[in-house]
Amino acid sequence: MYNDLPIRKIIHVDMDAFYASVEQMDNPDLKGKAIAVGGGGKRGVVSAASYEARKFGVKSAMSGTLAIKLCPELIFVKPHFERYTEISKKIRSIFYDYTDIVEPLSLDEAYLDVTENKKGNPSASLIAKEIRERILNEVGLTASAGISINKFVAKVASDYNKPNGQKTVNPEEVIPFLEQLDIRKFYGVGKVTAEKMYQKGIFTGLDLKSKSLEFLNTHFGKSGRYYYYIVRGIHNSEVKPHRARKSLAAERTFSENLSSEIFMLEKLKHIAEEVSRRLTKSKVAGKTITLKIKYSDFTLQTRSKTLLYYVSDKDIILETAKDLLYQEKLNNSVRLLGISLSNLNTETQKTPMQKSVSVQLKLDF
Structure with a gap:
């Protein structure tokens, strides 16, 4: 089961309702x-x-109207992103006391590789516990953590004992842990994919593991290979301290739904200008332009076009977005439009997924 690849000690820290x-x-x-x-x-x-x-079912991306229906006593608070960024920097400074191999995923979560760490502590579990205690004492917030041999298992584990808890999946426990896991708990398996897996008789990690690579490729396309290996504990992605940006986007939610493409053109112009400004500021350009359309019934549609060259110019972005807008008829009135650029000139060639992983079962986790 395990051979050829080096063992890593990975911590995924996730702030609680940040x-x-x-x-x-x-x-x-x-x-x-x-x-x-x-x-x-x-x-x-x-x-x-x-x-x-959350006890009432309120969650992110939910409409305010529905949230109030679920929880009549709900108090809405205006976001303060500068404050969140300030707090996030304090938390990351704690991470860097233990390792320089830190990969932030967002303001409230990050991966840490503590295989070799600044404290000389062989136990990743004890390091995670100490980090969480410091965040509580120095910042005043609680965090949860997952600890294991790779990023995938660590991320799944961090959600296991939330809030204010941690879960260690030791090397010899990885396969049993994944086999008993509800398929909805697998990071990368969304609601739509989970429903499709249910239809194929896949409800747990063990069910997923019973399917051949050919079966998964046939029914889940490019993701099939990913599912085949992760359920076997194979995920060789390293913690990347300097993550290359994969996309850059801007979007706008409208005060009133828009029912005609003509009314959307001016909105697209402003969005394209914002995307161009962000690209210039980040000194990047992209080839793939995607138009995001969220309809009044909250259904989401994306339309993309890949150019032959990298662009950051607002006029080219706008004209491409217009073409995508008129590509097909709108399904409904529109509440949100967004433009993103991906396939950026910062991306490097991905290494193929390894077929095996090595673990020294007696390592102190």
């Missing part, structure tokens, strides 16, 4: 109450929800 927790920390009157960061009312969307609100 935005909402920061707001509760800064405003003691909100502690213990159901709060949602974002906008309430007809056009509002929940960006984050406190655990008190």
